[in-house]
Amino acid sequence: MSVRDGLDWAGLMRVGLHQLRLRPAEFWALTPAELAIMLGESASDVRAMGRSRFEALLARFPDGADGSERKNG
Template identity: 50%
Template sequence: MSAFDWPVLMQAGLKGLGLRPVEFWALTPAELKLMLGEVRSVSPLARDQLDALMLAYPDKTGEMDDGR
């Protein structure tokens, strides 16, 4: 079972937004949601979150993959 209500999405995309079928099917679900006005804001990374990421994934030092 699909998590998307395709008939409703197709109606909104084809009739509401005036998309051609090829344009509708070329969109990702995220792009379609954005075009339909769903705005979900993502908070920027806080300093402590950045520090945690830097600890978990430190920059590698030494020789690069291409031999430099």
């Protein structure tokens, strides 16, 4: 996957696991904002997700589309 296709997961993992010396569970537990801050971006540089981007993600990855969403009760 290239950066053009989405997130550069291989690059992010390399930085997280090798440079930041995170364990895999620690890396995967981070939010994107936390990782960005750890990589040197200030809190003001981390942009909040806008409504349109959120709606696009909901459309692309609907909850329960694969039957994996748990039912309460």
